[in-house]
Amino acid sequence: MRVETIRAAGGRPAHIRHDDLISAKGVSVVMARQLVLQNIDLSVPKGSFVSLIGPSGCGKSTLLKVLAGLVNPTSGSVSIAGLSPVEAARKRMIGLVFQDANLLPWKNAVDNASMLLGIADKSLSRTDLRARGQEMLELVGLGDSAHKRPNELSGGMRQRVAIARALALDPAVLLMDEPFGALDAITRDSMGQSLLEIWQRTGKTIVLVTHSIDEAIHLSRHVHVLGIKPGRITESLDIGLPYPRDLSVTEDPEFVRLVVQLRTMLRASHQPGGAS
Amino acid sequence: MSDQPVTNVPDSRLGSSWVAATGSWLPAVILLLATIVVWEAVVRIFAISAFIIPAPSEIAQSLVAQWATLMQATLVTAGEILFGFLVSVVVGVAIALVIVRFDWLGRALYPLVVLFQNVPKVALAPIFILWFGYGLAPKIGLILVIAFFPVTLSMLAGMQSVDRSLLSLMNSVGASPTQILFRIRVPHSLPNLMAGTKIAATLSVIGAIVGEFAGASDGLGYVIQFASTQLDTALVFAALLLVSVLGIAFYYAAEILERIVVPWAPKFSQA
Numbered sequence: 001m002r003v004e005t006i007r008a009a010g011g012r013p014a015h016i017r018h019d020d021l022i023s024a025k026g027v028s029v030v031m032a033r034q035l036v037l038q039n040i041d042l043s044v045p046k047g048s049f050v051s052l053i054g055p056s057g058c059g060k061s062t063l064l065k066v067l068a069g070l071v072n073p074t075s076g077s078v079s080i081a082g083l084s085p086v087e088a089a090r091k092r093m094i095g096l097v098f099q100d101a102n103l104l105p106w107k108n109a110v111d112n113a114s115m116l117l118g119i120a121d122k123s124l125s126r127t128d129l130r131a132r133g134q135e136m137l138e139l140v141g142l143g144d145s146a147h148k149r150p151n152e153l154s155g156g157m158r159q160r161v162a163i164a165r166a167l168a169l170d171p172a173v174l175l176m177d178e179p180f181g182a183l184d185a186i187t188r189d190s191m192g193q194s195l196l197e198i199w200q201r202t203g204k205t206i207v208l209v210t211h212s213i214d215e216a217i218h219l220s221r222h223v224h225v226l227g228i229k230p231g232r233i234t235e236s237l238d239i240g241l242p243y244p245r246d247l248s249v250t251e252d253p254e255f256v257r258l259v260v261q262l263r264t265m266l267r268a269s270h271q272p273g274g275a276s
Numbered sequence: 277m278s279d280q281p282v283t284n285v286p287d288s289r290l291g292s293s294w295v296a297a298t299g300s301w302l303p304a305v306i307l308l309l310a311t312i313v314v315w316e317a318v319v320r321i322f323a324i325s326a327f328i329i330p331a332p333s334e335i336a337q338s339l340v341a342q343w344a345t346l347m348q349a350t351l352v353t354a355g356e357i358l359f360g361f362l363v364s365v366v367v368g369v370a371i372a373l374v375i376v377r378f379d380w381l382g383r384a385l386y387p388l389v390v391l392f393q394n395v396p397k398v399a400l401a402p403i404f405i406l407w408f409g410y411g412l413a414p415k416i417g418l419i420l421v422i423a424f425f426p427v428t429l430s431m432l433a434g435m436q437s438v439d440r441s442l443l444s445l446m447n448s449v450g451a452s453p454t455q456i457l458f459r460i461r462v463p464h465s466l467p468n469l470m471a472g473t474k475i476a477a478t479l480s481v482i483g484a485i486v487g488e489f490a491g492a493s494d495g496l497g498y499v500i501q502f503a504s505t506q507l508d509t510a511l512v513f514a515a516l517l518l519v520s521v522l523g524i525a526f527y528y529a530a531e532i533l534e535r536i537v538v539p540w541a542p543k544f545s546q547a
Contacts, residue, residue, distance in 0.1 A: 070444050089448040102442040105540045106463050119459070120449040149540050169449070 021046040021173060021205045022067060027076035029062055029231075036062050038230040040076070044173070044207055044222075049199055051208045051220040053262070055270050059231025060209045064177050067207060068094055081172060088172075092120050095166030095204075097176040101158035103150040103165075110134050110146040113164040120169060136164035139201070141194060156187040163198070173205040180215070188212075189247055192219055200244060213266065217241075217258050218249060225265045229272035235265040330510035335517065338510035346499065350518050353484050353495040356412060357526060360419025361480040365473060367420060368427025372465075375428075376435045377457055389428060397422045397483075401490035410491050418490075419483030423476040430472025434465025467541035470534035477526040485519060496522075 022044035029037040037059045044050045052060045065071040066078060069085030080088035088094055103112045114133030118124060124132070137143050140160040150158055159179055166174055179195075180188045192215055199206055210216050216223045220239055227234040239258060241249055249255050312332045318324070319331040326334050339346065371389065375382035400421060404414035438461055446456050488497025496515045503511035535544070 065444075068444075068448060070448065090450050092449065094448060096445055096448055098441040098444075100439065100441060102439055102445065104460070104463070105542075106466075106538070115459075116445060116449050119446065119451045119455060151540060151542075 019045050022078070022080050022207070024063075024067065024078045025076055027063070027066060027073045027078060029059070029066060029071060030074045031062070035230040037066070037073075038232045040231075040233055042224065042233065044205060046172075047203055047205055048222060049196075049206045049208070049220045051210055051216040051223045052226060053210055053213070053216045053223055053266065054226030054231070055228055055266070056211075057231075058226040058228045058269065060226050061177050062231065063226070064175050064207065064209050067173075068096055068175050092117075092169040093172040095169050095171035095174045097159075097162050097166050097174065097179045099178045099181045101150070101155075101162040103158055103161055105150050108147045108149055109137060109142060109153065109161050109164075112150070112161050113137055114168055116165055117168040132168050133164070136168045137161070139167060139198060140164045154187075156183055156191055159183065159191060160194070163195070167198070167202065167204075171204070173207065175207050177209045178211065179208070181211070188215070193247060195219065196243075196245060213259055213262050214250060217255060217262060218245065218247070223262065225262070225269050227269035227271070234269045237262060237265065327507040327509045330513055334510045335513045338508070339514040339517070342511055342514065346496075346514060346518060349494060349496045349499045349515070350522065353488065353497065353519070354522055356415045356419070356484040356487065356495065357480045357522065359412070360416045360483055361423060361477055361526070363416055364420050364423035364476050364480065365427050368424035368472070368476065369431055369469070371424065372428045372431035372435065373457070373462075375432060376461060377453065389425070392421075393425050398486050401486055404487070405491040410493060414491070415484055415487035418487040419480045422483040422486075423479040426472040426475040426479070427469065428472075430468040430475075431465045434468030435461040437468075438464050466538045467543070470530070470538055470541070474527060474530040474534070477530040478523060481519065481523040481526060 020043045024040055024042040027040040054060050066073050069089045078085050110133040113136050114129040118129050137146055140163050142160050180191045217239055223237045224233050225235040316331050375386055404417045408414040485497040488495040492498040496519050499515045500512050
């Protein structure tokens with residue numbers, strides 16, 4: 001993290017991390033009189049793959065919602081390329097993927113993939129939308145399933161359509177909340193691998209919420225561990241494994257070492273702690 | 277769930293469901309035939325008077341003898357049912373849309389709709405005759421007050437059960453409430469609405485008959501009333517039979533409509 005103090009035009013000092021796409025400073029969230037997130041500082045470099053991992057109730061999903069502009073922080077600030085999350089979302093800079101694909105059952109894959117884009121950009125014609133949807137389906141490996149309805153697709157394929165729908169907006173950042181959490185282990189591995197390939201091909205910045213240690217290490221460049229009561233970042237871990245990675249990386253001694261290290265960090269994060 | 281495509285071809289599913297359907301109908305058909313035979317036998321053996329319980333053969337005779345009158349009455353009643361049903365669906369959908377789209381209006385309207393549902397509708401029939409006369413209007417009015425409620429309620433349930441994260445997705449790209457209503461909530465509610473529509477179809481038949489009981493010069497309800505004053509019980513049963521046939525016809529018409537409107541609904545996707 002390169003932090004430098006420069007003199008802005010107005011003469012006042014400003015902290016600028018010029019390679020950060022997302023920066024959260026001192027974010028706290030209080031919901032129903034509970035401190036859900038406490039004083040989160042998070043920076044996500046442009047083009048990187050960052051995972052948030054932690055036990056249930058650590059607020060990792062809430063943090064993702066704060067980054068997406070769906071939850072307002074009680075204090076602190078978030079900036080996405082200098083904009084507030086809500087402004088960034090309106091400028092189609094944020095692509096969201098949740099655990100449930102949430103496809104529209106009455107639309108086929110290609111119309112689902114272009115659905116959000118159609119809402120966001122009313123100037124696009126139906127043909128433009130279809131073309132864009134088809135292009136995105138091909139990117140996620142579903143080019144020949146364009147006319148299938150969600151009930152004709154498997155869970156993994158539905159999630160691929162959800163990723164295509166997010167990518168259709170051409171967002172700067174993809175925010176993913178346990179996108180593979182409902183899938184079986186084999187499908188999950190292949191989805192992770194596809195996501196890595198999509199990431200490398202598109203150069204998007206990705207923030208992934210997960211509870212899988214293997215997934216976090218396999219995919220990410222940086223992992224942040226969140227602890228409970230209150231939700232806070234307890235540890236951060238850089239994953240030095242070189243890209244491109246495939247599933248054979250899981251047999252690498254360095255991978256195994258990182259798994260042990262991350263598991264130890266996660267165990268510690270289960271302990272409630274007051275001040276961090 | 278594996279990452280393989282789910283192959284459920286609609287055609288083969290429909291084919292197998294027909295085979296399954298005839299198999300599942302068979303016991304019902306046998307029971308119906310047995311009932312008719314026993315009925316006929318009991319009436320003949322105990323020499324029960326035709327104006328108390330007519331034998332099925334007497335009902336059939338009456339049906340044939342009065343065929344022209346009965347068909348004319350059936351047509352009148354069917355028209356009332358169809359018209360009343362359509363009005364009920366339109367009004368029911370409109371109320372549901374208003375309740376969901378305009379929050380404050382919804383909070384004002386919904387309790388009143390529920391309250392009104394507790395009024396015994398049959399008791400309104402004489403009032404409707406008083407207000408609208410003996411023609412088509414009081415029947416339509418009665419069907420409307422009886423049948424709109426399941427339409428409104430089912431559509432509301434469908435519109436309000438949209439997944440929150442889907443709404444989050446829509447909000448994040450700046451979708452307006454009207455866009456969310458018509459692009460997400462309304463199509464999402466269609467499977468529920470179709471279920472409510474089937475109930476409304478059945479209730480429309482009841483509404484039409486009650487309306488004709490209260491005051492009419494035509495229709496199957498009128499035939500039933502007239503025949504019972506003449507102690508022509510066989511004709512009453514013949515008319516009742518036709519009312520049942522109308523009910524079944526409207527129900528299945530609604531079911532076919534459902535298959536056309538929401539072929540993607542979960543009930544049709546389960547292989």
